[in-house]
Amino acid sequence: MHRLLGADLPGTANDVAYTYDGVDNHQTEETEAASRYYVYGTGNRLREIHEGSEAGELLRSFTYSDAGEVESKRDGSGDVIYALQRGSQGRVIGVRRRSLFPAAPIQRGGLHQYVQLLAE
Numbered sequence: 001m002h003r004l005l006g007a008d009l010p011g012t013a014n015d016v017a018y019t020y021d022g023v024d025n026h027q028t029e030e031t032e033a034a035s036r037y038y039v040y041g042t043g044n045r046l047r048e049i050h051e052g053s054e055a056g057e058l059l060r061s062f063t064y065s066d067a068g069e070v071e072s073k074r075d076g077s078g079d080v081i082y083a084l085q086r087g088s089q090g091r092v093i094g095v096r097r098r099s100l101f102p103a104a105p106i107q108r109g110g111l112h113q114y115v116q117l118l119a120e
Contacts, residue, residue, distance in 0.1 A: 002019070003020055003024065004018055005017065005018055006018060014031070014032075015031065016029060016030065016031050017030040017031075018030075020044050021040070023044055025038065025040050025046075026046075027043055028046065034051055034052075035051065035052055035053075036048045036051055036059065037049070037051075037054045037056065041056055041115050043064075043068055045062070045068065046061060046062050048060065048061045049061075051067070057076060058076040060073060060076070060081075061073075061074045061076075061078070062074075065086070067090060069084075069086065069090060070082070070084060071084060080096065080097075082095055082096065082097050083095070083096040086095075095097060
């Protein structure tokens with residue numbers, strides 16, 4: 001199994017340890033400052049990220065289409081961080097960031113821009 005079990009970064013405050021569940025889903029992320037718990041739903045899809053415990057403060061939530069494709073990522077209060085718009089063939093045709101911004105169409109060669117939006 002090739003799993004990242006931890007990272008030993010300069011200074012102990014920056015060290016990170018990871019655990020996984022029985023089907024290799026990322027389960028926890030532990031640092032000196034915080035613990036994050038990853039909760040999965042149907043089809044082993046990441047549903048929520050909590051701080052402190054599985055029932056702790058909600059940091060992020062994710063929604064999926066019936067086909068299992070990511071539809072949105074929300075912050076702990078339920079505000080949209082990003083929502084993906086898909087065309088009839090399931091391809092991403094737009095990205096809406098935060099609830100303040102209108103959908104931004106993906107242009108030819110726009111995959112790089114799309115990946116940058118998801119990484120933020």
